[in-house]
Amino acid sequence: MxxxxxxxxxxxxxxxxxxxxxxxxxxxxxxxxxxxxxxxxxxxxxxxxxxxxxxxxxxxxxxxxxxxxxxxxxxxxxxxxxxxxxxxxxxxxxxxxxxxxxxxxxxxxxxxxxAFDQSYDQLAADALRWIARTAGGGAQGEAAVAAFARARIAAQAAAYHSAVDAADPDRRTEALAKALSTDGYAATARDAPNRLGEQLCQHHCPVAHVAEQFPQLCEAETEFFSQLLGTHVQRLATIAHGDGVCTTFIPRATAPTTHHASDSTAGRNPA
The missing domain is CATH 1.10.10.10 (Winged helix-like DNA-binding domain superfamily/Winged helix DNA-binding domain)
Known part of the structure; x- marks a missing residue:
């Protein structure tokens, strides 16, 4: 976030x-x-x-x-x-x-x-590489970066919880989109083409360049959406992957579940 x-x-x-x-x-x-x-x-x-x-x-x-x-x-x-x-x-x-x-x-x-271009993207990427290397590299390094990504989102989650919890059940995705837009994501919510759910579209991603190298950032965000909305969600496209919009499918659920977005799709286009 x-x-x-x-x-x-x-x-x-x-x-x-x-x-x-x-x-x-x-x-x-x-x-x-x-x-x-x-x-x-x-x-x-x-x-x-x-x-x-x-x-x-x-x-x-x-x-x-x-x-x-x-x-x-x-x-x-x-x-x-x-x-x-x-x-x-x-x-x-x-x-x-x-x-x-x-x-x-x-x-x-x-x-x-x-207002002048800064090297924040490079600094962030260097920091995440250092975290991965210090944790031992390989799977351990990836897990360390994922833990950082989750902690980063958790530190900013309160405002999103407030916005979504205050919304009517059928307006929760819209409330999340408005909260994301306030933080610069230019997000919208719309019915999915199959009418079985909604699509959360983020037209801007402030960390896209870093997420190209570290998809754990996208995956942690997708997991957070799942937890926040109380239902399994699926990331269909990401700006970091080269798509024009970050798109997340949110099914219409009658009851909350504890399922989270799977690692196979969160932050990456499904194969």
Whole structure:
């Protein structure tokens, strides 16, 4: 399960992949046609990147580095500040301060730093490989990773239990989908084609790249859905496996059971 962004930051949407590795900042929402036509969005990325590379900067410093007018820099800074990417501060002065008001500089906020691509996926994968290796490798290593995946979900399970337990019996899957969407999974619930159950569809997976290497993450999530809904569930597709949507089949059950999703299907497409 994904945690909400620390500090209440708004989730960022990725820019095209050809830009993603250049450390560009990712903004909320869709760029307007005017922004796309004039390159406004690209220039704001350059302004934010310059602050990241050089530290808190004045309007004059940014204008000089980027070859822009100070008026243009101020306009972009206003937009970045409105998106909580940068914030104005007084310039720190070392030694004796001269006369006049201290110069104002613009610095990246915590949200602004988070807007740049990070190596979190690689860090997570490295950590899980270390867990597997330290546990002895092989089956023991896989079991250790699975135990971590279950513990990770258990630590965040309370909100999901509250949402599902408060729902009417025939709306529990829908309640789970709404709770998942709140945590960034863009989930929906719909009737399965055979009308014998429902499909829980997660259109986004924050850990997909890591789950490609460690399917235990998907398997633990599927087991959690089974326990939460009180019925056997079957994972039909996953983003980590290369599918467009993570899809879980949830049968209509008249009474709760203690069956869990099987390892043969959870996190992987059934053969």
């Amino acid at each position: 994904i945690k909400r962004t620390p500090g209440g930051c708004v989730p960022w949407l990725s820019l095209p992949s050809e830009l993603r590795n250049n450390g560009v900042v990712k903004y909320v929402g869709e760029a307007s046609q005017e922004e796309l036509a004039t390159g406004e969005r690209s220039t704001r990325n350059r302004v934010a990147r310059s602050i990241l590379d050089h530290g808190p900067s004045t309007v004059s410093e940014l204008a000089g580095r980027l070859g822009l007018t100070q008026a243009a820099v101020r306009r972009h800074l206003d937009a970045l500040a409105a998106d909580s990417v940068v914030e104005p501060r007084e310039k720190r002065v070392y030694g004796s301060r001269g006369r006049g008001r201290p110069a104002k500089v613009f610095a990246l906020t915590d949200c602004g730093r988070d």
